[in-house]
Amino acid sequence: MAHKEPLAATRAHALQEQFAVTPLSRDEQSTCTSMLQNVEDARLLLMPTHHIHPDTGDLMGFRFTCPPHAPGTALPVIRQMFHGHTLVECQADENAIHRFMLNLEENRAKMLQFMQQVLPLRLPSVR
Numbered sequence: 001m002a003h004k005e006p007l008a009a010t011r012a013h014a015l016q017e018q019f020a021v022t023p024l025s026r027d028e029q030s031t032c033t034s035m036l037q038n039v040e041d042a043r044l045l046l047m048p049t050h051h052i053h054p055d056t057g058d059l060m061g062f063r064f065t066c067p068p069h070a071p072g073t074a075l076p077v078i079r080q081m082f083h084g085h086t087l088v089e090c091q092a093d094e095n096a097i098h099r100f101m102l103n104l105e106e107n108r109a110k111m112l113q114f115m116q117q118v119l120p121l122r123l124p125s126v127r
Contacts, residue, residue, distance in 0.1 A: 020046040027052050031059045039074040042066040056080060 014036045017024070024032065028050065036042050043065045050061035058078045066074055 014043050016043060016045040019048055020050055021048040022050075024050075025052065027057075028059060032062075035059075035064065035076050039066050039070045042070065042074065053080070 015032050045063040047061040053060050
């Protein structure tokens with residue numbers, strides 16, 4: 001039977017700091033450790049802009065990736081993600097996503113149609 005390293009020992013490669021301009025503060029290090037500790041094969045890439053938001057205490061400036069089998073509770077979703085520009089991509093079948101995105105006009109029409117069904121707003125009609 002092969003010896004399996006403890007999860008904490010295998011996490012060392014999961015935190016990727018090659019683009020970080022400043023060293024991690026104690027709060028940032030603690031947050032990164034917390035985000036990675038329960039998800040096997042997760043990765044956290046810190047951007048040059050990484051920081052702890054002074055008002056909310058949330059870690060900003062990173063890319064988190066995890067395998068498809070990871071539970072939704074592993075995702076680092078914060079309230080502020082919905083107040084600006086956030087990019088989230090969930091992939092089950094890469095080809096299906098790319099095929100859908102290649103036809104941007106069709107994608108736009110389908111999204112408008114969906115939003116008209118879900119949201120109680122007056123949106124432009126789909127052409």
